[in-house]
Amino acid sequence: MIQVIQAHNVSLADLEARFGLQQTESEDFFTEWLDTLPEITDLEKQDLDRIKLHFIRLVKRPPLSEETVKLVILSPLLNLAGFYDEPFYMRGEESIEISAEDEGEIIRGRIDILVIQEQFWLLVIESKRSSFSLLEAVPQALVYMLANPNQDKPTFGLVTNGSDFIFLKLNKVNQPKYAMSDQFTLLKRESELYQVLSVLKNLSQSLS
Numbered sequence: 001m002i003q004v005i006q007a008h009n010v011s012l013a014d015l016e017a018r019f020g021l022q023q024t025e026s027e028d029f030f031t032e033w034l035d036t037l038p039e040i041t042d043l044e045k046q047d048l049d050r051i052k053l054h055f056i057r058l059v060k061r062p063p064l065s066e067e068t069v070k071l072v073i074l075s076p077l078l079n080l081a082g083f084y085d086e087p088f089y090m091r092g093e094e095s096i097e098i099s100a101e102d103e104g105e106i107i108r109g110r111i112d113i114l115v116i117q118e119q120f121w122l123l124v125i126e127s128k129r130s131s132f133s134l135l136e137a138v139p140q141a142l143v144y145m146l147a148n149p150n151q152d153k154p155t156f157g158l159v160t161n162g163s164d165f166i167f168l169k170l171n172k173v174n175q176p177k178y179a180m181s182d183q184f185t186l187l188k189r190e191s192e193l194y195q196v197l198s199v200l201k202n203l204s205q206s207l208s
Helices: 012-019 042-059 066-081 134-146 193-207
Strands: 003-006 089-098 105-117 120-127 155-160 164-171 177-180
Touching (some): 012 134, 042 066, 066 105, 066 155, 120 134, 120 193, 155 193
Parallel strands (some): 003 105, 120 155
Antiparallel strands (some): 089 105, 105 120, 155 164, 164 177
């Protein structure tokens, strides 16, 4: 009998054991968040400052749900980064399942936001409520990225709880490997939301 496991119950250790997933610290592996990044315009900075104000205002009246995080934070960020424009299109709540060979198990879940270009998964986004630790969301995002049917190109991911952001990159060629960016936060006096948009714009421009 095949056992079904929900993606949110999977740990990094599970993914390492089932799929041979490895984390790499090589700086050459995930350069998309480190290389020369696009400039943020003054108008974009105004939009980002407004996003931050909206989030801070909502945090004062908890709880802040995943749907609110997507509406107030992710949607305007993706719009500013160009992911609502050609050649990209988006899907929400996309169901996936993956299985390791001879394991007799299926991991099943639903991606919050999936950005696609010509049938290639480019960006998998997992949002969580504001009280949720991002490190708990990373394995779930990696499950969805591993489910990408395209084996030849890397998949990028973003996990956020509204206030904090971590980018992910997964390459499944030969052995699946992944890397994480630093954690960005909009709660600092000098908000790092500018850097988050800059990385998103860099991904949008390089993948289009």
